[in-house]
Amino acid sequence: MEHLDGLNKPQKEAVLTTNGPLLIVAGAGAGKTRTLTHRIIHLVKEGVEPHKILAITFTNKAAKEMSARIKNLLGKERGMEDSYGAKELPFMSTFHALGVYMLRNHGGEVGVGKHFSILDKNDSLALIKDSIKTLNIDPKQFEPGRIQSVISKQKGDFITLDEYAASVGNDFFPEIVSKIWTQYEKLLEKNKSLDFDDLLLKTVILLKKSDAVRTYYQNRWQYIHIDEYQDTNAVQYELSRMLAERHGNICVVGDADQNIYSWRGADIKNMLNFEKDYSGAKVVLLEENY
Known part of the structure; x- marks a missing residue:
């Protein structure tokens, strides 16, 4: 298992915990992005179809970097670095880009036209x-x-x-x-416009309103990863919860000391209450600083 090389014990534990709710608590420099990336690689190696994996980050830059890393690592495992096309890769995006994607495809259910x-x-x-x-x-x-x-x-x-x-x-x-x-x-x-906040609010309303749409996305993305979970607000929390509800495979990474979006309504309680919100949740601490 080459993708496990170079990981320390807690990182390996997080990577190998593939089913059920998982909270990874990691400070700055503890290798959380590396752990998340290698966990996704491990899921694919274990036979999970890449398109059933969702990874959500807070910035487009982080999403692109993670996507490039995963494509590179998957290619190395296969022996051909550029052999994975976009359709064979996990779905990686920001919360807002995810909302755009879902509303462009199914927004008509809540009165949102395709070309907003x-x-x-x-x-x-x-x-x-x-x-x-x-x-x-x-x-x-x-x-x-x-x-x-x-x-x-x-x-x-x-x-x-x-x-x-x-x-x-x-x-x-x-x-x-x-x-x-x-x-x-x-x-x-x-x-025919939406503001930035509508991209998430209307997506959650869509999932609440339509059983068919909710079931479709729950089955499409059966393994969910969220970076910087301490920075999620109420609507992002609800979107994550609803997507993970059917299969329960949600992995979140958070740093209790780094709530940088508090001015935007982020609620660190989402991270602190993770074990209460998701029964049977496992917690892994990444304490080594690199």
Whole structure:
């Protein structure tokens, strides 16, 4: 087993634990990416079809690097470094790219057309400014950037507009936010656009709404890997949980000391509660620093 060469004991344990929930706790420099990569290689060596493996990272750069490493290692195992085509490789992407992929294919189930455009932060802010202007609301009192942050936080916490509107009561600020958000959603729909947060929120709504779509993706990706799990927010947690629900083979890597996306609504409890959320979970600590 060449792919196990050079791994220390805890890394090997993580690589060889292929079934059931697995939490790998690793600090910076402990070889977590190497461990994750070699675990995926091991699954393929054990006979798992590559397209049934999903690996989610937080940046496009990390996804591309992992993809290149895996392609290289699989090729070396086979003796031909470039012999694996994209269709024979595991599906590696960011959470948001995964959402785009699923919505392009099945978004019609939740009213999302195949050819939606994706708004970046500036485009989204422009629509919020338009919404505030249309409603004759004072932008100095209700600053567009702040409104954008509130809406983004709600979507990341897996709260829809309807749920938010139902919860505002007589509070003045949330009531105005609700009006702006409603107008903002009308503009998104008119422009056939989704903002960055919709890519995940609408994907989770899709999986909750359609048993057929949920079952399709659960069976398609039977082995799920998530890097930087400490940086997941509520909607990313729910997406991961739903995809892993049928087969239970979910491997997450996290560093309790490195919650870099807390400003974006990331919840370190997702990592700390992993054993409670996934019964029978195994925990492996990677403590050696390289």
